[in-house]
Amino acid sequence: MSKQRKQPNNGPNIQKEKEIVNEMIGLYCRKKHHRDVLCKECQDLKDYAFLRLSLCRFGEEKSACSNCKVHCYKPTYRQKMKAVMRRTGPWMLLYHPIYSVKHMFNK
Numbered sequence: 001m002s003k004q005r006k007q008p009n010n011g012p013n014i015q016k017e018k019e020i021v022n023e024m025i026g027l028y029c030r031k032k033h034h035r036d037v038l039c040k041e042c043q044d045l046k047d048y049a050f051l052r053l054s055l056c057r058f059g060e061e062k063s064a065c066s067n068c069k070v071h072c073y074k075p076t077y078r079q080k081m082k083a084v085m086r087r088t089g090p091w092m093l094l095y096h097p098i099y100s101v102k103h104m105f106n107k
């Protein structure tokens, strides 16, 4: 039984990335869609991003998604995520300078 392979990742790095994704999409939806609660589209994107993180083949060893050679996102979600990052990137730099710096070095 190779049950272990199917365990979703939930180590500290993955959890941290989920927090960041959650904040980015929340910020994006507030700014772009003027919602306090995630709209359906953004909720869908968040669920998808969380799932991809949980199933990331690199687990705790993962680098920045933007830097990853494995394009695990479907093209439509990838486009949406890019838009989110473009829009919220400068804000995230203000809120999470350490995280951003870490990702810059990963590039």
Ligand SMILES: [Zn+2]
Pocket: 028, 029, 030, 033, 035, 038, 039, 040, 041, 042, 043
């Ligand atoms: Zn939205």
